[in-house]
Amino acid sequence: MIADTNVTLSRWPFRRVPGDEPEVLVAKLRSQSVTEAWTGSFDGLLHEDIGGVNERLASDCRKYGAGLLKPFGSINLRLPDWQDDVRRCHERFSMRGLRLHPNYQGYGLGGAPFIELLEMATERKMLVQIAAVMEDERTQNPLVRAPLVNFAPLAAALKRVPEARVQILNSGRLAPQLRQSLLAAGHVYLDIAMVEGVYGLVRLLEASPAGRVLFGSYYPLFYLESATLKLQEAGVEGAAREALLSGNARALMAALQ
Amino acid sequence: MIWDLHCHFPGFGGRTPEEAVEDMLRLADRMRIERFLLYMGERFLHDPTEAELREQNDWVLRAVARGRNRVHGLVYLSPAHMRTSLAEFDRCVRDGPMVGVKLWVARRCREPEVDAIVERCAAQRALFFQHTWAKTTGNLPGESSPNDLAELARRHPGVPLVCGHTGGNWTLGIRTVRSLPNVSVDLAGSDPTNGFVEMAVRELGADRVLWGSDAGGRSWASQLGKVMGADLPEEDKFKILGGNLKRLLTPILTAKNLL
Ligand SMILES: [Zn+2]
Numbered sequence: 326m327i328a329d330t331n332v333t334l335s336r337w338p339f340r341r342v343p344g345d346e347p348e349v350l351v352a353k354l355r356s357q358s359v360t361e362a363w364t365g366s367f368d369g370l371l372h373e374d375i376g377g378v379n380e381r382l383a384s385d386c387r388k389y390g391a392g393l394l395k396p397f398g399s400i401n402l403r404l405p406d407w408q409d410d411v412r413r414c415h416e417r418f419s420m421r422g423l424r425l426h427p428n429y430q431g432y433g434l435g436g437a438p439f440i441e442l443l444e445m446a447t448e449r450k451m452l453v454q455i456a457a458v459m460e461d462e463r464t465q466n467p468l469v470r471a472p473l474v475n476f477a478p479l480a481a482a483l484k485r486v487p488e489a490r491v492q493i494l495n496s497g498r499l500a501p502q503l504r505q506s507l508l509a510a511g512h513v514y515l516d517i518a519m520v521e522g523v524y525g526l527v528r529l530l531e532a533s534p535a536g537r538v539l540f541g542s543y544y545p546l547f548y549l550e551s552a553t554l555k556l557q558e559a560g561v562e563g564a565a566r567e568a569l570l571s572g573n574a575r576a577l578m579a580a581l582q
Numbered sequence: 583m584i585w586d587l588h589c590h591f592p593g594f595g596g597r598t599p600e601e602a603v604e605d606m607l608r609l610a611d612r613m614r615i616e617r618f619l620l621y622m623g624e625r626f627l628h629d630p631t632e633a634e635l636r637e638q639n640d641w642v643l644r645a646v647a648r649g650r651n652r653v654h655g656l657v658y659l660s661p662a663h664m665r666t667s668l669a670e671f672d673r674c675v676r677d678g679p680m681v682g683v684k685l686w687v688a689r690r691c692r693e694p695e696v697d698a699i700v701e702r703c704a705a706q707r708a709l710f711f712q713h714t715w716a717k718t719t720g721n722l723p724g725e726s727s728p729n730d731l732a733e734l735a736r737r738h739p740g741v742p743l744v745c746g747h748t749g750g751n752w753t754l755g756i757r758t759v760r761s762l763p764n765v766s767v768d769l770a771g772s773d774p775t776n777g778f779v780e781m782a783v784r785e786l787g788a789d790r791v792l793w794g795s796d797a798g799g800r801s802w803a804s805q806l807g808k809v810m811g812a813d814l815p816e817e818d819k820f821k822i823l824g825g826n827l828k829r830l831l832t833p834i835l836t837a838k839n840l841l
Pocket residue numbers: 588590771796
């Protein structure tokens with residue numbers, strides 16, 4: 326049983342990807358024993374009609390997978406009245422979380438809007454996911470480049486909103502020192518999709534407080550098996566395996582209730 | 583049967599080549615990797631001196647000696663030091679246990695010096711492996727792109743060459759070497775982006791696609807996931823995970839009694 330915290334619907338903007346049709350995506354997730362998938366939308370990177378993006382996401386998550394897909398709406402803090410998108414995600418679509426892509430939209434985590442978003446999400450008991458990076462900078466389209474999100478200001482933001490729950494997706498490229506300071510600064514969670522190196526997962530688990538590392542595959546942009554095989558490589562077994570695969574995700578959602 | 587085309591020391595445990603190779607084999611067993619190719623020394627040197635080349639190759643020779651016929655070496659050469667490079671080829675490949683050549687980023691492989699290295703490989707049926715990347719962020723001055731390898735491959739149409747990392751930017755790399763049947767691509771050392779292996783097989787055929795990892799800097803899991811997760815027939819996966827590499831290495835492994 327796996328809770329995959331890093332799944333995405335719709336189209337990657339730069340090519341078609343096996344699994345970018347919702348039926349195929351759901352079948353693949355099922356074949357790998359994924360029973361819950363926290364699902365954002367690739368449209369959330371570049372589209373400005375975020376209301377439409379989130380409506381389609383909610384509708385596809387209802388239509389496919391019989392409850393397997395849990396929609397995580399996109400919010401673009403550079404758009405006017407983004408607050409209403411948060412409200413709709415919560416009130417109209419009953420979403421349990423939001424997913425941000427600051428590096429595709431040109432805002433930082435140091436400004437007032439991000440603090441306001443953290444406050445709104447926390448009041449509404451929603452998780453805030455921030456994707457650190459969606460593609461290796463070395464392979465990005467030269468005209469559409471998005472560097473790693475600067476997470477340095479996140480620690481101060483979490484001091485202002487200490488009850489906020491934030492998950493950094495694709496966090497594997499964060500400098501270990503910064504990652505550790507964020508884990509210490511508040512309720513920060515990570516996933517394993519971009520954890521690299523033969524000892525990458527072992528070291529991440531050793532360095533992280535219990536409960537903070539969640540299973541996340543970044544499927545369908547990454548092969549799902551990349552993430553599942555990491556547990557085998559790291560020799561994660563028994564209770565630790567159960568926690569990483571689904572227990573930590575369940576506990577996080579319970580803490581938000 | 584899984585054979586890894588592409589491994590290095592950094593990222594694994596151990597303070598000596600012997601300790602490192604024991605650590606590698608322990609982890610390889612966990613991932614069901616039967617054999618792997620190892621090249622370059624305890625640290626990465628972009629533009630090694632002659633002495634550093636020899637030291638790097640000494641590390642690999644010690645690892646291969648400990649590797650119980652599951653670890654094969656490629657000799658690390660540099661077109662910047664041709665006399666030493668050819669001597670190292672003779673020491674490590676012609677007269678030693680190594681089974682091929684690794685060229686990295688000291689000089690681009692379209693340089694004319696590289697011809698002599700390719701010819702040595704052809705004479706010994708040794709594997710020729712060239713790192714390639716086509717980086718949006720810009721290559722190092724001596725770093726080959728798939729274009730550089732394609733240029734070299736056109737000069738040596740009968741010699742099998744490996745396009746390391748498929749150029750990293752694999753949608754470009756695959757196209758660049760598509761018309762050159764002597765070039766195989768290495769899947770190693772990039773993010774496990776979905777569709778990579780399927781496109782490589784569609785454009786090149788499964789026989790020209792080789793699985794490599796770039797462990798220990800890369801995770802064996804993330805790199806195996808590329809093939810395990812690909813929407814391809816089992817027979818293609820078998821070739822990619824080891825069958826093709828075994829086929830390419832069979833002449834030299836047989837000659838050295840290492841098969
Ligand atoms: Zn490498």
